[in-house]
Amino acid sequence: MILELLLTSAVASVAAPAPAFQDNPVAVPRQIVPEKSIDQLWSQLGEAIRAHDSGTALVLTKAVADHPEFASQPVERRNVVTVLLGLLYSGAGQDAAALPYLIEASERPGAPTDVGVARITSHARSGDRTAAARARIQLLERRPEAVPNLSGTFVIQLESNPEVDADVRFDLRRALLEAGWRERYDTWTWIRLMDDLIRRDRLEEAVPLVGRVESSSGLIHLHAMRRYDELRAAAGMAGLDIAAVLDAELSTRQAEALERGADIETRNAYAMDLFDRGRFEDALAFTEETLALPAPAAGSEDDSSLTWTMDTRARLLMELGRPAEAIAQMEIAAKRDEGDGVNVSQTINLGWFYLRAGQNERAIEAVKSLQPDSASPFGVMQAMQVRACAGAALGDSRVAGPAFAHMAENWRDAPISWVEAQACRGDVDGAAETLLLMLADVELADSAVGALHTYGVEQRATDYDRFIADRLSLAFTRPDVVAARDAIARGLVVPTASGQF
Numbered sequence: 134m135i136l137e138l139l140l141t142s143a144v145a146s147v148a149a150p151a152p153a154f155q156d157n158p159v160a161v162p163r164q165i166v167p168e169k170s171i172d173q174l175w176s177q178l179g180e181a182i183r184a185h186d187s188g189t190a191l192v193l194t195k196a197v198a199d200h201p202e203f204a205s206q207p208v209e210r211r212n213v214v215t216v217l218l219g220l221l222y223s224g225a226g227q228d229a230a231a232l233p234y235l236i237e238a239s240e241r242p243g244a245p246t247d248v249g250v251a252r253i254t255s256h257a258r259s260g261d262r263t264a265a266a267r268a269r270i271q272l273l274e275r276r277p278e279a280v281p282n283l284s285g286t287f288v289i290q291l292e293s294n295p296e297v298d299a300d301v302r303f304d305l306r307r308a309l310l311e312a313g314w315r316e317r318y319d320t321w322t323w324i325r326l327m328d329d330l331i332r333r334d335r336l337e338e339a340v341p342l343v344g345r346v347e348s349s350s351g352l353i354h355l356h357a358m359r360r361y362d363e364l365r366a367a368a369g370m371a372g373l374d375i376a377a378v379l380d381a382e383l384s385t386r387q388a389e390a391l392e393r394g395a396d397i398e399t400r401n402a403y404a405m406d407l408f409d410r411g412r413f414e415d416a417l418a419f420t421e422e423t424l425a426l427p428a429p430a431a432g433s434e435d436d437s438s439l440t441w442t443m444d445t446r447a448r449l450l451m452e453l454g455r456p457a458e459a460i461a462q463m464e465i466a467a468k469r470d471e472g473d474g475v476n477v478s479q480t481i482n483l484g485w486f487y488l489r490a491g492q493n494e495r496a497i498e499a500v501k502s503l504q505p506d507s508a509s510p511f512g513v514m515q516a517m518q519v520r521a522c523a524g525a526a527l528g529d530s531r532v533a534g535p536a537f538a539h540m541a542e543n544w545r546d547a548p549i550s551w552v553e554a555q556a557c558r559g560d561v562d563g564a565a566e567t568l569l570l571m572l573a574d575v576e577l578a579d580s581a582v583g584a585l586h587t588y589g590v591e592q593r594a595t596d597y598d599r600f601i602a603d604r605l606s607l608a609f610t611r612p613d614v615v616a617a618r619d620a621i622a623r624g625l626v627v628p629t630a631s632g633q634f
Contacts, residue, residue, distance in 0.1 A: 410630075556605050
């Protein structure tokens, strides 16, 4: 619609329904005859749009901009060209070329929402997450009516990304609050905003946010960490009945998952809640119902979520003592695309399955392709953990040595993975020392406290699991670790399964 409206207002002869250019990267098509008049070019541009030919539309728009008569065109037409070049370059994946036009167009009063969204996308794809966050703040302030159309996943990834300047993250969270943004999984956005405000001695502004923390994980966090004691008191927050909160959350997830037309992500959330409460048979039955539904369209959100349905089924089969079936299912999941080809998440999980089953050579082989250029720093750390622990089990220092060295140098990328890797080579004191470093670090303490809670749902342990658990228990209960934890938090008993790799 944006291109139709722009062109209709600029020149009636080219009004036409606009294609989703940003979804259609293109190659440059035939050359446009330079001798054409500017009005002829405008007419051709309209034809290209009607034909959904974004490549020709881009070439024609550039030809209009380069035409000798362009400077004498009405300002409305020149503004339209700026917008078109921004949107069409962005749609073709040429973000460096798109951004100057998108920035200029988005700074104008009344700039269309689509232009702001394209600018955010191009900043993000160019790797400048801070610029993307600033553009999102501007869009929220200028177009609050666009809030319902925001991608919750993208917003959360942006406001939580450590690559984004800390002050800009704070400003983005405040802009989301002021714009009335809410999302199913927004609890941790508000917790991070609370922390921002507490650090700035603005406790009174954080008090209303307590009511937005609804997830069980968020409520457990607020009651565990001592830094929220004053905030909870100011908000009149009641004590925590963890079991009741979990039961209510499970009922909500069930109702959402059983609604007609519920998407697969919603169904997966319910299955994982059943998993966490130890209801493995129920979770497996529901997961298999999901897999029996009509296949979603290739490349759709449901298709992507289906990979995680398979992942969940594999985990459940492992818990139910059916490791061969579990591995076979995870092998299928790992072969599914994760957007950019290599399925990093399930490839790592497949390596873990092999490791837990004692198939160490296969574990090493499964993750060998995951290197810094093919996975996130966190993902690389998890792949290195598989390599390190499988190599250690085999007594193969050629595999284990470099993997442990990478983890030791980059441990902050995935600190709990490093703790577990130290445990797998029997280094209890090393694991405990890493936990002490985490507990003393404002950025890492929360995850250390989470690992140190007592979890009530027992999971089926393989020989590898028992080996790790025994050593982690020694590290977790070392008196100095317990004292460091108790200085900043409370150890809670949580009636769920602990995090599974």
